[in-house]
Amino acid sequence: MVLRPVDSAGHERTGRWIPYPHFLLGLVKTAEIPEVSEPTETETSTVTDTEAAAVVPRQRSKYRVWQQSMDEQRRATARYLQKMVRSLRGRPTALLSHSQNSRLHWPWLQDGRIERDLIKTGHAQPVGLDPDLRLIRVRTAAGRETPQWWGNAAPGEVNGLPQGLWVQDEDAVRSSGRIFYSTTPKAGTFRDSAVEADKIAPRPLRQGPNKGKPTIDTHIPAWKPGLVEIAVLGCHPDAGDSPESLALAVHQLRQAPDYLDALALPLPLHLASLAQHYVLPTVAEGEREGEAEESSQRSRPLSTWRAAPRGSE
Structure with missing residues (x-):
């Protein structure tokens, strides 16, 4: 799978196609949250001049800095769609x-x-x-x-x-x-799953060398x-x-x-x-404990900040 890379405005950065893995690695850089200065209450009470404030250590921004309302998200989506559709003109898509x-x-x-x-x-x-x-x-x-x-089967047969x-x-x-x-x-993982499988009561086998003998499907994953x-x-x-x-x-x-x-x-x-x-x-590993304490004091919108699941691919 190859993709033509585009920037945040929907315009092509290059005229060539790139492999899908390279595209994913590029997304990681695009999605990095920049660090911002967020001095603590103690620091703000002691720092008085601009030179001292400049040395305040930079910290990773909290999720609330990036929170957007639904209207803002929809406007951002509309801007992206408009630019993306314009960039596709002249190419069958x-x-x-x-x-x-x-x-x-x-x-x-x-x-x-x-x-x-x-x-x-x-x-x-x-x-x-x-x-x-x-x-x-x-x-x-x-x-x-x-x-x-x-699928409707013939009379006397099983729906498929x-x-x-x-x-x-x-x-x-x-x-x-x-x-x-x-x-x-x-799917291949459900190869042994029968259409008329029953996990509660026995049923007769309809084909194979044991045709007519009773069986039960409690140990077989069901295909849905x-x-x-x-x-x-x-x-x-x-x-x-x-x-x-x-x-x-x-x-x-x-x-x-x-x-x-x-x-x-x-x-x-x-x-x-x-x-x-x-x-x-x-969320960085070192930040999980602090966020757990923070979440116990106030609710946090999961739709705007959620740790990416590992191994879900």
């Missing part, structure tokens, strides 16, 4: 967005606000997409936002969990031709697949774009060649979710 992750800071992605083949990146009214831009929103089963699903790209029935009341659903094969919704919010049908083809491309990105099993998200969104661990502010 599909902009993928994870619904549960993005809509809090980009409210226009919500179902009640989006408009077909338009984009809104700030306070201005929605505008048409640039000729080379497509907008696709991905929604996962997190928060039960997509329904449970199964088929894989593929699915489209709403043409007779559906709210069918728009832009909503698709992605399902993937069972999620239904991924792919919404092609913006494209150019008049220029030959096919929403189904775009959705199929996103579906295929869940089955990346470098991974044995299918991903919960398309590969670009999967890599982006891993990259956030390199930009989340972390």
Whole structure:
């Protein structure tokens, strides 16, 4: 995986592509919190002149220095989107967005606000997409936002969990031709998990040399697949774009060649979710005890300061 690096304003720093690991290392430098002078109460009471104040040791800034309101975060997101979209002009691009992750800071992605083949990146009214831009929103089963699903079997058989790209029935009341659903094969770690597995009561085996004999699945991990919704919010049908083809491309990105099993998200969104661990502010080992005492005296917003989990990749 290679990426074209951009700066904080959304502009390219170089004209070349860089490997994904190099991109992650660059994020670490970008996310460093600068040290600021925060003299203690004792220091402020004893220091009187500017020369003495200049020698106050610099300390790492506390999380409250970087806390932002939701309005400020949304404005920052809007500025980034506007600059990023401008930087993509002239290059065929599909902009993928994870619904549960993005809509809090980009409210226009919500179902009640989006408009077909338009984009809104700030306070201005929605505008048409640039000729080379497509907008696709991905929604996962997190928060039960997509329904449970199964494949209908023939009479007398067991309902299954088929894989593929699915489209709403043409007779559906709210069918728009832009909503698709992605399902993937069972992961290798759940190879022995049966569709009709039961951890409470025995069930008869349906195949194999022990067909018909009772078994129970208390020791076998259950496979619980999620239904991924792919919404092609913006494209150019008049220029030959096919929403189904775009959705199929996103579906295929869940089955990346470098991974044995299918991903919960398309590969670009999967890599982006891993990259956030390199930009989340972390707490130095020596600061944990002091912060524990501080947190016992007053609450601390976890959304603005959280130690990055280790080994989550």
